[in-house]
Amino acid sequence: MWFVALLLGLGIVIAICNDRSVIGLSVVIVAILGVPFLLLSLIDLGKALRDESGGNFRATKSTWLLARLQAVFGAVCMAAAAFTLYQNIPAWFASPLGFHGVLLAVWIFSAVLLVVVGFFYIYSAFARPHRGQSSEGDV
Structure with missing residues (x-):
């Protein structure tokens, strides 16, 4: 709030x-x-x-809408990472060794991690929690 x-x-x-x-x-x-x-x-x-609601993202209209919002956020994360990879992988292969190459490698590694984060947001928006998974204290 x-x-x-x-x-x-x-x-x-x-x-x-x-x-x-x-x-x-x-x-x-x-x-x-x-x-x-x-x-x-x-x-x-x-x-x-x-x-x-027991992991049901269709329980109410608000849970349905917020699950879709989370999935869209994950898709935007993955799209931003894909654009970063598209721009930096060719530059990394074409650049000489040195600080610029190391910086490009860091950008590429960060983009791969952002793909993982985006996938996790999309997956967790629609997946039901496991029986052994406790969600107390997460919110």
């Missing part, structure tokens, strides 16, 4: 302020902090609602 309050407060600042630098700073704060935290909070809410 704090992130919703942050977004609303910054929206009010953007609407009533006349100073362009304050408006720009507010937009940057909303883009960098507000939207990702709100999205991750909604994903946690969807997980809590699915856990209450």
